[in-house]
Every structure is written in C-alpha cells, then in structure tokens.
Amino acid sequence: MIEKRTFKDLAHVNHEWLQARHHFSFGKYWDPARMGFGPIRVWNDDEIKPKTGFPMHGHQNMEIITYVREGAITHRDNMGNEGRTEAGDVQVMSAGTGVMHSEYNLEDEQTRLFQIWIEPRAPGGAPRWDAKAFPKGERAGQLEILASGFDEDISKGALKIGADARLYGATLSTGTRVEHRIADGAHVYLVGSAGQVEVNGEIVSARDSLAIRDISSLQIEAIEDAEFVFVEAWEPQN
Structure with missing residues (x-):
C-alpha cells in the first residue's frame, strides 16, 4: 500500500504568525479518518514568522522530533536546555513524565520545519532533549539515520528517542538512486523537503x-536535486 497526499491537500490553519499544515488531526484540525499513521501521531509542516514562536507549554508521553528545513529554531525548556537548530539539522525531545518548553524563530527570516510526534515505546520516564547537526555534505547520496530508538543506531551517532522508530534523511543529486529495505510490520511515512x-x-x-x-522496499530516485525524510516505525508492544 502506498497512499500519496500532496501538499495542497493538507489541512491549512492560519495563525498569522504561524502557517500550519497538518498531515494528521491536530489542534483545530480534526478528521477522525486521519488520526495518525500507526504510531506516527503528528506530522506538521510549519512556517514561522521572524521573531515569533511557540511560548512555553507542556507535553508528556510523546517523542517529538523537529527537522528544520529553512532558517532556525531556538529551544528552551524547564530542564535548563537551550539550543539553536539550523536548516538540515534535527532536535529531539522525549516528553516522558512531563516537560515545559518553548520554540522560537529568533531569526530575521522565516523558519520552515517539520514537527513529528511518535508514540513512545512505554509511558513515563525522565524527559530529555538533544540536538545535532547533520551536515548535508556528509549525507549526500545516501540515507542516514538521524534519530532512532535502537542502541545500534545511537552508538553510531543517531539522536536517541524512546520509540520503536527511526528517522531517515537524505539529499540526492539528480539521477542518484537509493534503496531501502522495509522491516516487517513497519509503517513508513515519507515527506519531501526540497x-x-x-x-x-x-x-x-x-x-x-x-x-x-x-x-x-523503497526504490528512490532523484528527478532533480532533492532532500527528503521519512519515519519507519512499529506499533509499541504492550
């Protein structure tokens, strides 16, 4: 099964400072037929105006990944973490038992990002945050695991999340091909970035x-210079 959804078909919510497109039900957008895809609960395509952002608010029991497409986002939380994540880079937050955080575009240009929520392997646990630069040159022409819930990937440099899932990313030049074998039982959600x-x-x-x-398997070929990300995720085993 491969179901395509174009950008123009996404739900659009105009908050003035934020132009939000929702792949699945979120906030003011509610569609009982689109409550997520397996354990992938949220995929938001956000455009944030300069000097604005999400004020301090709370989450719990969710793995939240931010992939910055353009500009940068600055994170602060009640654990004392603060960091600026630039285009092409990734930040992760395990909400666990509860965390308060803010996300602001402090730049002079618009920030565009994907915000992804994945159900955790198990509820609870200590909240945590981390971020990492993934230079595009090092990722060119191949898939790279950007975030993972599996020790073998984390030991190789992937950001740690508390879910049975992996976030992959790649930049491909025109004509480049890559293949990815999909593990049994996985839900895969792929979104183009450029x-x-x-x-x-x-x-x-x-x-x-x-x-x-x-x-x-996925057979992926760049029709033109391209960037994309996808999540491969499995339902939590209770």
Whole structure:
C-alpha cells in the first residue's frame, strides 16, 4: 500500500504568525479518518514568522522530533536546555513524565520545519532533549539515520528517542538512486523537503507525502536535486 497526499491537500490553519499544515488531526484540525499513521501521531509542516514562536507549554508521553528545513529554531525548556537548530539539522525531545518548553524563530527570516510526534515505546520516564547537526555534505547520496530508538543506531551517532522508530534523511543529486529495505510490520511515512524524487513509481515533490505499508522496499530516485525524510516505525508492544 502506498497512499500519496500532496501538499495542497493538507489541512491549512492560519495563525498569522504561524502557517500550519497538518498531515494528521491536530489542534483545530480534526478528521477522525486521519488520526495518525500507526504510531506516527503528528506530522506538521510549519512556517514561522521572524521573531515569533511557540511560548512555553507542556507535553508528556510523546517523542517529538523537529527537522528544520529553512532558517532556525531556538529551544528552551524547564530542564535548563537551550539550543539553536539550523536548516538540515534535527532536535529531539522525549516528553516522558512531563516537560515545559518553548520554540522560537529568533531569526530575521522565516523558519520552515517539520514537527513529528511518535508514540513512545512505554509511558513515563525522565524527559530529555538533544540536538545535532547533520551536515548535508556528509549525507549526500545516501540515507542516514538521524534519530532512532535502537542502541545500534545511537552508538553510531543517531539522536536517541524512546520509540520503536527511526528517522531517515537524505539529499540526492539528480539521477542518484537509493534503496531501502522495509522491516516487517513497519509503517513508513515519507515527506519531501526540497526538489523532487520518484518513490516506487510515485512522484514526490517538496512537502508531498507517502504513507507506505506492506511494501518490501523503497526504490528512490532523484528527478532533480532533492532532500527528503521519512519515519519507519512499529506499533509499541504492550
């Protein structure tokens, strides 16, 4: 199963300072047919005006990943963490038993990002935050695991999350091909960030998405210079 959803078909909520597009039900956008994809609960495509952002607010029992597409986002939380994450880089937050945080665009330009929520492996646990630069040059032409809930990936430099999931990212030059074998039982959600790729015969432009199940592998080719990310996730085992 491969279900395509184009960017123009996403729900759009105008908050003036924030232009939010929702892949799944979130906030003011409610669609009982789109409550997530497996354990992937939220995928928001946000455009944040300069000198604005999300004031201090709370979460619990959710793994939250931010992939910055353009500009930068500055994070602060009640654990004493503060960090600025730039375009192409990733920050992760395990909300656990509860965390308060803010996310602001302190830049002079608009910030564009993907915000991804994944159900945790288990509720509770100490909240945590981390961020890391993933230089595009090092990721060019191949898939890289950016965040993971598995020790073997974390030991190789992936950011740690508390979910049975991996976040992959890649930049491909025109004509470059990559293949990814999908593990049994996985939900895969792929979103284009820039350019255009062909995935198993489906054309994915920037900010389009594919929901993928029961497919053994992904065959990805860049139609033009492109950047994309995808989550491969499994339902929590209770």
